[in-house]
Amino acid sequence: MEPRDLSNHTPYRAGGGIEEVARELGLDPDALIKLSSNENPFGPSPLAVTAIREAATASSVYPKAGHADLTAALADRFDVDPAQVWLGPGGDGVLDYLARAMLDPGDRVLVPEPGFAYYPMSARYHHGEVDHYTLSKAEAFEQSAETLLDVYDGHRIVYVTTPHNPTGSEMSLEEIETLAADTDDDTLVLVDEAYIEFSDRPSARRLLDERDDVAVMRTFSKAYGLAGLRLGYGLVPAPWADAYERVTTPFSVSTLACHAGLAALDDHDHVERTVETARWAREYIHEELATHTWHSGGNFVLAEVGDAEAVAAATQRAGVIIRDCSSFGLPECVRVSCGTREMTETAVETLNEVIGT
Numbered sequence: 166m167e168p169r170d171l172s173n174h175t176p177y178r179a180g181g182g183i184e185e186v187a188r189e190l191g192l193d194p195d196a197l198i199k200l201s202s203n204e205n206p207f208g209p210s211p212l213a214v215t216a217i218r219e220a221a222t223a224s225s226v227y228p229k230a231g232h233a234d235l236t237a238a239l240a241d242r243f244d245v246d247p248a249q250v251w252l253g254p255g256g257d258g259v260l261d262y263l264a265r266a267m268l269d270p271g272d273r274v275l276v277p278e279p280g281f282a283y284y285p286m287s288a289r290y291h292h293g294e295v296d297h298y299t300l301s302k303a304e305a306f307e308q309s310a311e312t313l314l315d316v317y318d319g320h321r322i323v324y325v326t327t328p329h330n331p332t333g334s335e336m337s338l339e340e341i342e343t344l345a346a347d348t349d350d351d352t353l354v355l356v357d358e359a360y361i362e363f364s365d366r367p368s369a370r371r372l373l374d375e376r377d378d379v380a381v382m383r384t385f386s387k388a389y390g391l392a393g394l395r396l397g398y399g400l401v402p403a404p405w406a407d408a409y410e411r412v413t414t415p416f417s418v419s420t421l422a423c424h425a426g427l428a429a430l431d432d433h434d435h436v437e438r439t440v441e442t443a444r445w446a447r448e449y450i451h452e453e454l455a456t457h458t459w460h461s462g463g464n465f466v467l468a469e470v471g472d473a474e475a476v477a478a479a480t481q482r483a484g485v486i487i488r489d490c491s492s493f494g495l496p497e498c499v500r501v502s503c504g505t506r507e508m509t510e511t512a513v514e515t516l517n518e519v520i521g522t
């Protein structure tokens with residue numbers, strides 16, 4: 166007995182966890198600063214924590230009402246029909262649902278390189294074939310419709326990440342619209358807005374009123390600080406929004422996640438503090454880090470350091486966990502997530518010492 170042929174499936178490699186690194190280095194976890202997974206340095210929204218406590222006693226019941234309430238709140242916020250809101254276990258789950266809804270076996274998808282590892286994984290699980298478009302380092306990882314259209318060949322899904330992980334570059338709404346207009350009618354432009362709250366640019370949500378070939382993926386993992394709960398959502402065009410009921414795993418979002426998400430949506434203070442601090446931190450890193458960095462619209466900054474694996478390991482030994490970007494195909498770069506002011510200052514100081522030695 167064996168699983169199906171998984172030889173072209175690559176396991177997802179997450180940034181190092183604080184407990185695991187502390188154990189490995191024999192350090193106190195409290196002495197470590199973790200800036201490797203673009204998490205919220207202020208933790209979860211305090212209103213969400215209260216909601217989780219209160220909802221805990223309802224954990225014996227399937228989350229039908231919670232699901233409906235969160236969907237309605239998001240529909241209200243984005244001025245769409247509730248059917249257009251696809252809840253999922255993290256943005257990753259939403260990517261899976263969109264792949265389930267769109268891909269027939271052998272359909273091709275187009276993903277960015279460097280880029281978020283789960284796009285090709287998800288497409289392959291759903292029997293899709295994967296092609297890449299390159300965001301060129303020489304051009305500061307600039308994102309334009311032309312970059313994709315140069316290699317586009319009737320793909321069923323094209324994935325756009327804005328702000329882009331791990332580079333921080335962004336694609337303007339005009340370029341996304343050009344891309345959608347210049348690809349086939351049955352090509353879905355999937356806009357991953359995991360980091361959009363940190364950006365000054367408008368969401369691709371507004372394209373949904375005019376087009377049926379653009380979908381938006383969002384998450385509660387970053388600005389709302391709920392990465393551990395696994396909660397994300399898609400916003401999809403009305404004409405095919407009912408596909409959700411055919412592809413979703415039943416009750417895929419937990420009661421606790423639904424209640425936490427509802428509370429976090431209204432926790433404006435928490436989101437504001439998170440976003441303001443991230444904007445300060447990315448400028449601070451950009452200005453103070455003694456090496457080349459790229460402008461970022463997200464809550465992280467990409468930096469060129471030479472041997473990323475060695476630099477990330479040395480920085481980690483000095484108590485700051487950052488992301489070695491070798492797995493993104495950038496073995497000379499590290500990605501530093503935005504921390505609180507104190508965490509960010511310590512990280513920059515530590516990294517500067519490591520680079521300078």
Ligand SMILES: Cc1ncc(COP(=O)(O)O)c(C=O)c1O
Binds near residue numbers: 203357
């Ligand atoms: C670009 C991008 N998309 C999607 C995700 C998935 O987020 P989650 O599944 O935690 O919602 C991440 C997580 O880091 C990401 O960086």
